[in-house]
Amino acid sequence: MTKVSITSAPTLRASKSRRWLTWVAAILGGLLLLVLAAAGWMVSQMNYVPADLNTSTTLMTEHGLYSVSYAPQLDAIAINQIHSWTLHVETADGQPVENARITVDGDMPQHGHGLPTRPQVTQYLGNGDYRVEGLKFHMPGWWIVQFKIDTGDQTDQVTFNLMLRK
C-alpha cells in the first residue's frame, strides 16, 4: 500500500518538530495576511471622509456662545452653482443675535484648496438672520464652511461640514 494515512506514526521526535514548524508557518502566514489585508484596506480608505462626519445644519459655536444654523437658497446644493444662504444666529438661550459682524471661509479638507469664490454676509435680515451671498462648491465631496461671529464684545466661530454628492 503506497497511500499513507495521516495517523501513520513517525518517530515521536520528528513528529513534534514538524508540527512545531507547521504552527510557525501558520502563525507567520496569518500575521502576514492580517498586515497585508490591513494595508490594502487602508489604501482603499484613503479617499474617504470620516465615517462620523457631523453634517448637521445647526451647530453650537466652538465656545458655546451661539447656536448657528444655515438654510441654502437651493433645495439641494448643486455642484458649481453660485447661490446664497440664510444664516441664523442666536444665543445659547435662544435670543436672536443682532447685527453681528460675520465673515465666511471654507475649504475642502482632503484637497487642500479653498472655496472658488469669496462669499460675504451682505445683509442683516432681522430676527438673527443674515444673508450670505456668493457660495459655490465646484466639486463633489467633503467641504467645510466656517463662520466667524463677532458681536463687538465677544467672538466665536462655527464650522459646518457639507457632504456634496452628484
Place this chain on the structure above:
Amino acid sequence: MQPRSIHSKRFLLVLAGTLLVAVLALIYGIGRGQGILGGPAWSDEEMAMLRSLWIGSLPPLPPDPSNAYADDLQAAAFGQKLFFDTRFSSNGQVACGTCHQPAKLFQDGTPLAHGVGTTSRRTMTVIGTAYSPWFFWDGRKDSQWAQALGPMENPVEHGGDRTMYAHLIVKYYRQEYEAIFGPLPDLSHLPEHAGPLPDEQIKAAWEALPEADRQAVTHIYANMGKAIAAYERRLLPGPSRFDAYVEALVAGDRQATRSTLSEDELAGLRLFIGKANCTQCHNGPLFTDNHFHNTGVPEAPDLPEDRGRGLGAQQVLADEFNCLSAYSDAGPDECAELRYMIAEGDELVRQFKPPSLRSVAARGPYMHAGQFATLEDVLAHYNRAPQSPAGHSEIQPLDLTQEEVDQIIAFLGTLDGPVNAAPEWLNTPRIATSVSN
C-alpha cells in the same frame, strides 16, 4: 523516509495556502480601493461620480441675464451670419469661424490661433460654453457676448474697430439688426475707423468723438456680441460612448454595460475618477469645473510670461462689457459670479481654466498655448507634476505605469461625441453681399 516527506509536504501546503490567501487579500483590498481590478461593480461613491459626469446630468441651459437676446431665435440667426462673415476684419479674411471651425469642433487644431496675426493662446472650443461663468483661458470675460467682442478688436485676431463694425452693420445688416434691436442711429458723420484701441490714430479718432456717439457705437458693438452669443448658446456637446455606458449602468442593462467600453477603457475610467485624480478639476457633465487651476504647465517657447488668472481676474473686473456694466442687461443681483469672485492673491498666478474633456482626443494640441501635441504628452506632464514656472502647482506626481497611462488615454477616447445642435447651425450661412437700403 516516507513520514518525513509527508510532514514536509503538509508544512509547505499550509505555508503556501496562507501566503496565497494573504496575497489575494492584498490584491482585493488595494484593487477595490484603487480600482486596479476591473471589478464588476462600482461602489456607491463611484457610481455617484459616474452619474455626475454623465451627459444626462447636464442641467437645462442656464439663462444669461446679461443678454436679453440670448434665447431670441432671430438674434441667433443674425449672430450665425456675423460669426462667419469675414468682412468684419481688417483684411476681410477673418471671422469667428476662422478659428472656431464647425468641422473641427469649433476650434482650429493649431497651438496658437491665427487671425490677421498670431495670438499667444490656443483657440478654445465654443461648444458647451453657455454653461461657463468665465471665458478665455484666464476668465477675463464673464459672458459669451462679452467674450465674442474681445477678438473683434484684437489687433492680431479680427483687427477691426468699433466704428468700422457699426458702419458694416448699417451697410449690410440694417434690416436684420433693426428687427431685433430697434432703429439704428445715423452714423454717416462718424469716421471710418475709431475705437478704444492701442493704435494711436484709431484711438485719437475715438477720443475725439462726443460721448453720445461713442455710446451709440458701443451699443451696436455690444448688440453684435449678444447676437453672436445667441448663436453660440445653441452649440452643445452630444452624447459619447462613455455616456452610453453610464446610461446602461443606470438602467441596469448588463448586456450593454459589458459591451459598451473595452477593458482598457474601463480601467482608464477607474483611474480617471480614482488614482489619477482627474476629477479634481475635470468634473461635472462637461468634465470641467470652469474654475481656475495652476497645474505647472510649462511656458510656451518664444511667448511672453503668461500670468493666467492672475491678470484675467483684474481684466474682467475692469471690463467695460462685464455683468455689472452699462451694456449688460442683468441687475447687480444677477452678477454673483463677478461680485464674489476671488480677485487677487498668489494662488491666481498661472491659473488657467480647465477645458471640457468632451471630444478631447479629437482636439489636440493641448494646454493654453498648445504646449503639448498629444494626450501622451499631457499625461506625461500630470504623471511627473513638475514645479510651475510661476506660482504654485496644485498637482502631485501620480506614479502611473505606462499601462495605466495608456488606459486613461483609451478612456479619454470614449468622450468623443458630436456637436448637439440642429444641422442648420453647423453650416456657414449664405452671407448677403448686397448693401441694405
